[in-house]
Amino acid sequence: MVSQPRTVAPVELVVPSRRSHSLWYEGVRALLHRRSGQVGLILIGFLVLVAVFAPQLSTHDPLQVLIGVEANARRRTPPCIYAANRLPPLPVIRSFQCDPALPQHYFGLDGNVRDLYSRVLYGARVSLRVGFYVVFVALVSGTLIGSLSGYVGGRIDNILMRLMDIVLAFPSLILAIAINSALLQALDTSLLKTIINGLRRLLGFEDVGLLTALMAVSLVSIPTFARLARASVLSIKEQEYVMAARALGASHTRILLRAILPNAMAPLIVAATLGVASAILDTAALSFLGLGAQPPTPEWGAMIGAERNQMFTAPHLILFPGLAIILTVLGFNLLGDGLRDALDPRMKNR
Amino acid sequence: MTKYILQRFLTAIPVLIGILFITFALARLLPGDPCVAMLGEKANEVTCAAFNARYGLDKPIPIQFAIYFRDVLRGDLGLSFRYGRPVTDLIIERLPVTIELAFAAMFLAVLFGVTLGIISARKQNSFIDVATMVGATIGFSVPVFVLGLFLAYVFAILLKDTPFSLPPSGRLSAGMAVPSLPATLGLEKGHPLYGVASFASNLYLFNAILHGDMALFRDAIRHLILPALALATIPMSIIARMTRSSLLEVIGQDYVRTARAKGLGEQAVLFRHALRNALLPVVTIIGLSLGFLLSGAVLTETIFGFSGVGRILFDSITSRDYAPIQGFTLITAIGFLFLNLVVDILYGFLDPRIRLG
Numbered sequence: 001m002v003s004q005p006r007t008v009a010p011v012e013l014v015v016p017s018r019r020s021h022s023l024w025y026e027g028v029r030a031l032l033h034r035r036s037g038q039v040g041l042i043l044i045g046f047l048v049l050v051a052v053f054a055p056q057l058s059t060h061d062p063l064q065v066l067i068g069v070e071a072n073a074r075r076r077t078p079p080c081i082y083a084a085n086r087l088p089p090l091p092v093i094r095s096f097q098c099d100p101a102l103p104q105h106y107f108g109l110d111g112n113v114r115d116l117y118s119r120v121l122y123g124a125r126v127s128l129r130v131g132f133y134v135v136f137v138a139l140v141s142g143t144l145i146g147s148l149s150g151y152v153g154g155r156i157d158n159i160l161m162r163l164m165d166i167v168l169a170f171p172s173l174i175l176a177i178a179i180n181s182a183l184l185q186a187l188d189t190s191l192l193k194t195i196i197n198g199l200r201r202l203l204g205f206e207d208v209g210l211l212t213a214l215m216a217v218s219l220v221s222i223p224t225f226a227r228l229a230r231a232s233v234l235s236i237k238e239q240e241y242v243m244a245a246r247a248l249g250a251s252h253t254r255i256l257l258r259a260i261l262p263n264a265m266a267p268l269i270v271a272a273t274l275g276v277a278s279a280i281l282d283t284a285a286l287s288f289l290g291l292g293a294q295p296p297t298p299e300w301g302a303m304i305g306a307e308r309n310q311m312f313t314a315p316h317l318i319l320f321p322g323l324a325i326i327l328t329v330l331g332f333n334l335l336g337d338g339l340r341d342a343l344d345p346r347m348k349n350r
Numbered sequence: 351m352t353k354y355i356l357q358r359f360l361t362a363i364p365v366l367i368g369i370l371f372i373t374f375a376l377a378r379l380l381p382g383d384p385c386v387a388m389l390g391e392k393a394n395e396v397t398c399a400a401f402n403a404r405y406g407l408d409k410p411i412p413i414q415f416a417i418y419f420r421d422v423l424r425g426d427l428g429l430s431f432r433y434g435r436p437v438t439d440l441i442i443e444r445l446p447v448t449i450e451l452a453f454a455a456m457f458l459a460v461l462f463g464v465t466l467g468i469i470s471a472r473k474q475n476s477f478i479d480v481a482t483m484v485g486a487t488i489g490f491s492v493p494v495f496v497l498g499l500f501l502a503y504v505f506a507i508l509l510k511d512t513p514f515s516l517p518p519s520g521r522l523s524a525g526m527a528v529p530s531l532p533a534t535l536g537l538e539k540g541h542p543l544y545g546v547a548s549f550a551s552n553l554y555l556f557n558a559i560l561h562g563d564m565a566l567f568r569d570a571i572r573h574l575i576l577p578a579l580a581l582a583t584i585p586m587s588i589i590a591r592m593t594r595s596s597l598l599e600v601i602g603q604d605y606v607r608t609a610r611a612k613g614l615g616e617q618a619v620l621f622r623h624a625l626r627n628a629l630l631p632v633v634t635i636i637g638l639s640l641g642f643l644l645s646g647a648v649l650t651e652t653i654f655g656f657s658g659v660g661r662i663l664f665d666s667i668t669s670r671d672y673a674p675i676q677g678f679t680l681i682t683a684i685g686f687l688f689l690n691l692v693v694d695i696l697y698g699f700l701d702p703r704i705r706l707g
Contacts, residue, residue: 036487162368165365166368166369166372168641169365169369169683169686170641170679170683171640171641171642171644171645171682172641172645173644173645173646173648174644174645174648174660174663174664174667174679174682177648177663177664177668178376178667178675181667181668185670277491281493285493285494285495285645288495288649289648289649289652289664291668301495304495304499305495308495308499308653311499311502311503312503312506315503318496318499318500319500322496322499322500325496326488326492326493326496329491329492329493330487330488330491333487333490333491334487337487
């Protein structure tokens with residue numbers, strides 16, 4: 001009598017809890033068990049914190065030119081941290097040491113006598129947001145195009161996919177350069193003005209160059225998502241549960257939204273995470289070439305581009321924004337790798 | 351095999367025409383009047399009319415396209431407004447720069463990527479495996495322009511006055527003479543092979559070998575290492591990871607066990623049986639890399655002061671110089687198609703099932 005509830009209870013407990021372990025729950029668990037997922041999440045978490053608390057963490061206004069504000073403020077002054085003076089003068093530490101009479105700037109000053117440390121911190125805001133916006137636009141439009149193409153098939157599929165092929169036939173950065181400079185030239189047309197102003201208000205970016213770069217990089221990224229979505233939809237379309245939904249008389253929209261797309265999400269989520277990394281890279285590259293973010297926006301690529309000829313006299317101006325880009329891109333790439341391993345059932349037990 | 355290759359060739363033609371049309375349209379879609387962009391303050395009705403007539407811009411767009419199409423078939427890619435020279439001349443001058451750079455980068459990427467991938471797979475979970483995979487993950491995340499500048503700083507400043515110092519800009523040191531191949535061959539301007547010879551002449555490494563000029567060869571290589579390395583790192587990382595994972599997959603398969611069971615040595619199993627299948631995905635990556643290499647070339651050429659395709663495309667797009675945009679995009683697209691053709695043929699070679707399928 002005593003043992004009976006014991007044998008029944010575990011069965012009742014185990015069955016429903018197994019069922020509640022959805023694919024997503026399993027996915028997150030698997031992700032947290034992977035080194036790449038852990039490191040990626042930590043890096044991104046750190047960067048998000050930096051971006052959110054940039055005003056608290058920064059020591060100066062990122063846009064403020066310090067001439068006349070601070071005594072002895074000179075352009076491209078190397079880093080200066082007083083605390084480093086107490087440490088032994090090892091090679092790396094030495095480059096942060098300075099005369100205590102000089103003002104303290106953790107990463108030094110840039111070519112326009114602005115505090116580089118504060119600019120790099122605020123740069124996290126710009127880059128993370130750019131990455132998310134680009135991927136949001138590309139993911140939504142790509143999924144729409146791809147699932148329509150895969151679900152409807154036939155001529156529409158053919159036209160849409162050839163269009164995507166053509167976009168993919170061009171090197172992405174070069175196409176982005178072309179679209180970006182086309183947009184910049186067309187700025188005075190009323191349609192684009194309206195769009196840009198709308199985006200400005202919506203996204204809170206003042207920099208028009210950054211907005212056109214965002215649009216260009218988004219457009220260039222669409223085909224990747226479209227092809228992926230199409231491939232997933234094509235393979236899921238023939239599954240029995242989709243046929244069951246159709247037999248039950250569900251509408252096309254319902255079948256697509258409720259039966260197909262949720263099951264096609266896993267590869268898209270992986271691609272989206274990796275897409276944030278490449279969106280940040282591409283936008284930074286455009287800004288580096290002088291086409292994206294315009295001064296004084298604290299964007300990492302633009303910061304490097306503005307000072308690239310000073311590399312040999314003021315390497316800190318390249319080093320810190322450069323490291324910031326590397327860490328951000330690395331974070332999203334690691335998370336994407338981890339997610340791919342976690343969400344792909346074939347990778348289990350590896 | 352011949353049928354397979356022919357088939358691949360024929361499917362490339364409609365894509366090529368599509369690209370021809372797109373490059374034409376894209377160049378016209380770039381807003382802004384080229385006349386104003388080129389002549390600046392001197393642009394007025396009279397000068398612009400003359401300018402448009404000179405470059406055929408006064409005709410309707412469909413006619414312009416028809417003329418463009420005809421000219422391309424004749425091998426005439428038009429005149430650049432900016433340089434006042436035929437685009438074919440610019441291609442002869444600039445394309446070799448980028449070809450040399452891209453080949454050097456791809457060579458480094460494949461050599462080190464495949465080698466490291468094989469070592470990692472053979473010694474799974476060893477220190478060298480972990481180090482390679484961590485390195486590949488980081489290498490994949492470093493932007494080309496950041497890496498290029500870092501490399502320039504390390505090799506031109508930190509290692510200055512050591513045997514490892516490398517020049518951070520230009521293709522050759524100042525005062526380096528480049529022998530002219532058309533002159534060596536005694537070709538006059540206007541000879542049908544003059545263009546080809548000048549093109550080859552601008553491939554400095556090739557030119558140096560042809561003339562036996564070792565000083566030139568060494569100098570050109572030294573200038574090429576840093577940009578090629580900056581450009582190679584991302585494909586190298588991808589190839590290393592890809593080689594490792596596909597080799598690991600292949601090694602676990604039955605036919606590899608069979609090969610071992612029949613007493614083949616480890617080297618023969620690896621190189622004759624496993625690697626041949628493991629390299630298929632790697633070949634795909636090489637085919638897909640051209641787009642990346644060109645995007646990267648814009649950045650590396652900017653940093654290292656190379657005047658190649660990437661740089662001229664960037665300059666032409668920003669100054670609305672139609673003809674070079676069209677010409678260089680077309681060349682790029684043809685290169686892309688050609689490379690994919692080579693990749694498809696390599697596939698057929700590596701995996702006979704594909705040619706029949």
